[in-house]
Amino acid sequence: MTAVLIAVAALLALAAVFGAVLGFASEKFKVEGDPIVEQIDSLLPQTQCGQCGHPGCRPYAEAIAEGEDHNRCPPGGQDTVVALSELLGREELTLDNEGAEDANVAKVAYIREDECIGCTKCIQACPVDAIVGAAKLMHTVIVDECTGCDLCVEPCPVDCIDMLEVKPTLQTWGWHRPAGIGERPDSRIEVVNL
């Protein structure tokens, strides 16, 4: 009987000690906020385009953290979906980009400045403040800051905003991927021992 009592007492003591340690740890190492949201947000392309149905990338990151599908980011493409699947340990979904087949082509907004009437509507629509201008004065896009989100196109009353494809420059150009097995790699120089 005493053995049982001692065992119970010992277990209770252990439980109390561990409970105290855990309680202390949970207070001491408390994580403010939801770090998963930060991680998801860092994987999103930050175009702030709203194509996912949320007003910006961070709100979508929060929604994903709460269980929304993680395949609604056309600018991020399938790569982002895969990265998110890995991060979240969820099933790999196919990208949900209805009608936006050219989503992977980087674009920037371009204002045809002769036609701009200076209504500032695009400035208000731009989620990243990439358009400069003032009322009744011509506006222009800061190309380096433009995320190509498309949100300025619709508010323009005179339709003077085009989405132009970003052409590769010498700085951004990269070798294309070889065609693969069975194909002749075109740019390879074959040095043979004659």
Added chain:
Amino acid sequence: MSQPQSSKPRKPLSVFARLASGIRRPAKIHDFHGGIHPPEMKHLSNGTPIVPGPLPQQLVLPLNMHIGAPAKPLVAPGDKVLKGQMIAEPIGAVSAAIHAPTSGTVSAIGPRPIQHPSGMDAVCIVIDTDGEDQWVEHQGIADYTDKSPAELVDLIRHAGIAGMGGAGFPTSIKVNLGDHQRVEQLLINAVECEPYITADDRLMRERAEQIVTGIHILQYLLNPRRTLIGIEDNKPEAISAIKRACKGCDIEVRVVPTKYPSGGEKQLIQLLTGKEVASGQLPAQVGVVCQNVGTAYAIKRAVCDGEPLVSRVTTLTGDGVSQPGNYEVLLGTPVRDLLAHGNLAGLDIGRLVMGGPMMGFTLHNPGVPVVKTTNCIIAASPEELPEPPPEQPCIRCGSCAEVCPANLLPQQLYWHAKNDDLEKAQHHNLMDCIECGACAYVCPSHIPLVQYYRYAKGEVRQQAADQVKADKARQRFEARQARIEQEQAEKEARRQARLEANRKKKEAGPAAASTVDVAALKQASLDASKAYKAAVKAAKTAEAEGADNLAELKAEADRLKALADKAKAAVRDAKDGAPVAAAPAEDTVAKLKKQVGDASSAYKAAVKAAKAAEAEGADNVAELKAQADTLKASADALKAELREAKANAPAATAPVAQTDPVAELKKQVGDASSAYKSAVKAAKQAEEEGADNAAELRAEADKLKAAADQLKMELRDAKANAPAAPPPSAPAPTTIEQPDPVAALKKQVGDASMAYKAAVKAAKQADEEGADNATDLHSKAGELKAIADQLKAELRDAKAAAPPTPKAAPAATATTDSPAVPEEQAPQSLAEVDPEQAAKRQKRLKGLKTAYNMAHKQYKEAHAAYERAERNETASADELQAMQVKIDKLKAKADNARDALDALVEEAKADIRAHTGKDLKTLKLEAARAESALADKQQELEQQRSSASEDTLEALSSELQALESETQIARKALKQAVEEQGLAE
């Protein structure tokens, strides 16, 4: 660390060597991992001396022949330039100048194909040569040690010197290390390990002295502890030439075994010093600076001869040219001209390569110019550099790993690069790959491994750039959000402050005004009640139209009403101040007052009860009986009062007080008649002028309203005073005076209702004629009707207020007459209400309401979906159209439901009117009136509590009770009427 390592064994060695044989043994040469031995093919071009290149018609000088920022042009098209004249200056730290390679005219500055594997164009300065090759004035520095290193660095920068080995890194950066950085070894790279290329070989053979001078300048700039020249052992002539030139100076010539890629910077460092440059490090971080022999030569030319970099030695080789060899080519010479100069053999050129076969790239356009980094042009026949065989699957032989000079795992990198698994590729140090091509050379499956790595590297860089951009976008987005939030918060704060200020003003306003003057109070009261009426009207209209914000409007009306009541109470308080104070003086008068009050309130309650009964129908017999009892009690009270009044007939104080109400009543009559006149006038005008006089009508109506309000105010005052004043005085004057206002009121009511009818008629006429202001007229008519109703209500009140005095005399008749009133009205209400029908309607109303709500909701949703689709352009035109059709359908449905609902509501209202003999508005008005009277009485009681005698208080509280019951009845009647018709919502 390796410095002592390499010097320590050397010392005893050299001592031993001197002792043993008297000759200097070569220092230890280290080795690096891997490497290959491709066919050298150097014999093609190393047999002939360097000859000058062609002087082409046109030179094309890309603005970025070097790594770093493109130079900024200093000339414009049309400018004459001389050989050696700077035509573009360096911009930023990492940049190099460009000089005109010969004299001529700048013909264009624009995009031309340049030396890039992408085949893209870039901005170039195009010079049309004049064939004179006239030098700009230039002067070398006789003794470079006179100049400070900084001056020399600047000179090198402005001489446009960039690494001539192939990378093209601006030399001025490499030779301008900070004071803190001690250079242990200066390595001169003369290895030239790639097949075919012999430019450095020939340069060393022919211009060794100048190269050594260049090296001395480098030594002066960098002050290294040791200077080593690394040369492959397949160039014996070059070795001996350099050795000859170096005799007597502190430059060590190190011969390295032939192995590709010994000429790689890191590989050479390892070969000569045994040091390894860690991943991501620069050679300078291990105390080594590496320069190409060609660069050393260019430095000598720039410093000692004052000649900037305008030409270079380029190997022209391959089966395709009949005179392969080395040419001192002007920068900017198109490859086409060089090939022509080298006598293109007329063979079918299988491949035109710029650079060596291992690390160079295929040129698709022979118009590409020779630039500072172009050490070799290979025009190869298809046999020489054949088309690569198809890629085969990797057999995991591991040969690539054996030959990798960077100690990587090419096979793993291949898999990861192929699968776009960039993270893993980076984990395997993808970025340390020097793209030497050794792995691809040995691959039995002919896998273009280097291409895979180049592709993966590009992707990694792109991702990094994207990440930077994304971070910037996130920052900007968050900053914007914060800014918007702050703006909104500020706006809200301003709004709150404004509200607060308004509230304070409002609170302070009435308090101050009540002490100031009654007139202002009156005005305020008028305004308030006007506002209240307008609100009620708006609510009514809203109700009729089935608007959504009915509840809001009603709440608004209630609020206004409370304000109006408050204002009224304030006015009355101000006015009644004197009489109220005087009242408690006389005990008997107070008693009388109490009784009269009792009686009158009881009577009023009875009347109201009758009205309620009318509204409620047959069920409330018990209530009616109770009413009758109350009435009887009031009759008794009247009797008692009469008795007492008779007993205390000559009450002293009354007459003084009485003159006031009489005058006021007279005034009322005047006012009422003027109101009447204006009402009639307005009606007549409306009738006569029909369509055009909307504004006038409105003004008229306003006037009328003001008059009516005034009248109401006066009347209320009269009401307040009349019951108090007349009883103690002689009955005769009151009986004469009292009926007067009532009669006048009756007349007014008649006139007003006539005016209303006339207005309605006018409106109808306008309607028929399709006049524009029909709606205006209608609203006018509505206003007139409201006035008429009000007057009617006032008349009723006046009647209710008046009777106690006239009926006080014929006490007997009062007892019999009074109960008759409700009994007369009761049967009417009994006959008219059909509860079953009402319930049915209620049910239908509810159903319709739900239907409407559903339809409206669906419509809203569909509309939102449509807009979304339109915005996102996700739907096709057809789909959009289909959506539009759907929306229209839903809207029609919602409209239908609403129309039906409206119709039903109207019907219900009409029913109420028919059943109760008055419309909802009147009921509501009555309820409101009763409530305000109650509130007034309560206030009075509160005020009297401290000053008045017990009897007065008692009288007041009993009055209050009566009023309370009255209010309750009125409320109940209203509620019942509303509920009965299902109009509660």
